[in-house]
Amino acid sequence: MKSEAIGGPGAIRAAPLGAARCTGSTLYSRAVTHVLAIANQKGGVGKTTTAVNLAASLAAAEQRTLLIDGDPQGNATSGIGLTREALGATVYDLLIGGAVAAEARHRAVQFTHLDVIPATPDLAGAEIELIARHRRDQAMRDVLAPIAAEYDYILIDCPPSLGLITINMLAAADALLIPVQCEYYALEGLSQLLNTVHLVQQSVNELLSIDGVLLTMFDGRLNLSRQVAADAREYFGPKVYTNVIPRNVRLAEAPSFGKPIILYDVTSAGALAYMAVAREMLERHRSASAAAERRASTSGKSGSGGRERHAQASGPADRVREEAVRRRGAIGQQASDRSSGGDDESPGIVPREPTAL
Numbered sequence: 001m002k003s004e005a006i007g008g009p010g011a012i013r014a015a016p017l018g019a020a021r022c023t024g025s026t027l028y029s030r031a032v033t034h035v036l037a038i039a040n041q042k043g044g045v046g047k048t049t050t051a052v053n054l055a056a057s058l059a060a061a062e063q064r065t066l067l068i069d070g071d072p073q074g075n076a077t078s079g080i081g082l083t084r085e086a087l088g089a090t091v092y093d094l095l096i097g098g099a100v101a102a103e104a105r106h107r108a109v110q111f112t113h114l115d116v117i118p119a120t121p122d123l124a125g126a127e128i129e130l131i132a133r134h135r136r137d138q139a140m141r142d143v144l145a146p147i148a149a150e151y152d153y154i155l156i157d158c159p160p161s162l163g164l165i166t167i168n169m170l171a172a173a174d175a176l177l178i179p180v181q182c183e184y185y186a187l188e189g190l191s192q193l194l195n196t197v198h199l200v201q202q203s204v205n206e207l208l209s210i211d212g213v214l215l216t217m218f219d220g221r222l223n224l225s226r227q228v229a230a231d232a233r234e235y236f237g238p239k240v241y242t243n244v245i246p247r248n249v250r251l252a253e254a255p256s257f258g259k260p261i262i263l264y265d266v267t268s269a270g271a272l273a274y275m276a277v278a279r280e281m282l283e284r285h286r287s288a289s290a291a292a293e294r295r296a297s298t299s300g301k302s303g304s305g306g307r308e309r310h311a312q313a314s315g316p317a318d319r320v321r322e323e324a325v326r327r328r329g330a331i332g333q334q335a336s337d338r339s340s341g342g343d344d345e346s347p348g349i350v351p352r353e354p355t356a357l
């Protein structure tokens with residue numbers, strides 16, 4: 001795919017990275033790349049743990065997977081076993097330094113089917129340096145375009161913020177996976193995240209959708225955990241993954257050994273849970289593709305996998321979204337301020353009425 005297909009003034013109409021390759025094949029189709037940003041601006045909710053372990057589980061299931069560390073903390077990089085000395089080009093070099101993804105990726109990291117693009121604390125500088133860049137909110141999209149077709153899944157670990165790095169990751173993604181920790185105030189702030197999603201949809205990535213919500217650090221013995229899970233299912237309906245990730249000490253230990261949980265302790269509750277989530281994800285995507293195929297064949301239209309995924313993804317989160325609409329003004333203003341900071345020809349992040357998720 002050429003980068004002009006996803007940038008410039010026409011960016012608002014851009015297809016997702018996977019869409020142009022949707023040839024209508026089914027069952028864990030290799031013709032469609034799912035680009036998932038794993039994001040929640042709340043810190044410590046399990047984004048990185050999910051990115052690393054879901055990527056490992058998908059790769060173990062022979063899905064060609066690329067894990068991108070989009071967080072200057074570099075936790076996904078070390079968690080998957082890459083040491084600082086082994087790193088060449090990083091996400092910072094891709095976004096700012098003109099490096100190309102095909103050269104920055106580490107091939108077959110721990111699994112035959114797992115590639116990784118690492119990050120270091122340098123990436124923090126990109127938050128500022130991107131502001132003055134042309135196509136500042138689409139840099140990651142441009143970087144991924146040449147290699148996306150090589151993968152079934154691209155998982156991007158986002159930082160705990162809604163700044164320009166996260167916006168870049170959302171602009172490059174087909175969908176957002178939101179880990180929600182089963183703790184106090186778990187859902188607080190999600191309206192802000194959803195509002196950012198709306199802003200990205202309305203400016204650089206119209207087809208961004210919500211893939212799902214993943215409940216993390218669940219402890220079935222605690223009323224609190226059960227209550228948070230019930231609230232999330234009420235707000236987000238079937239978007240919430242049926243499988244939950246339990247609080248499990250082995251999951252917390254694994255990163256210090258630079259191993260995903262399925263290599264650290266495959267029989268642990270954490271490993272079983274991430275493998276179950278990976279299976280559920282594959283099944284969901286397979287059903288969505290099959291439904292899209294049926295719709296396409298009935299309507300006589302072909303092709304637009306991304307649009308179909310988007311349509312299929314609409315519906316839930318009304319209450320959270322209503323709150324998002326209420327808060328839209330303030331957040332939209334911040335984003336608008338960012339947009340007016342450089343000489344970008346792209347529409348940037350412009351606040352408008354939100355569309356359905």
Ligand code: ATP
Binds near residue numbers: 044047
């Ligand atoms: P940040 O916002 O800082 O990037 P994060 O959302 O990526 O954080 P993680 O780093 O994945 O969150 O997890 C935060 C901490 O909780 C880590 O120490 C991690 O090992 C631990 N942790 C994550 N998930 C679990 C779990 N299911 N059970 C036990 N510990 C967990």
Ligand code: MG
Binds near residue numbers: 049
């Ligand atoms: Mg993290």
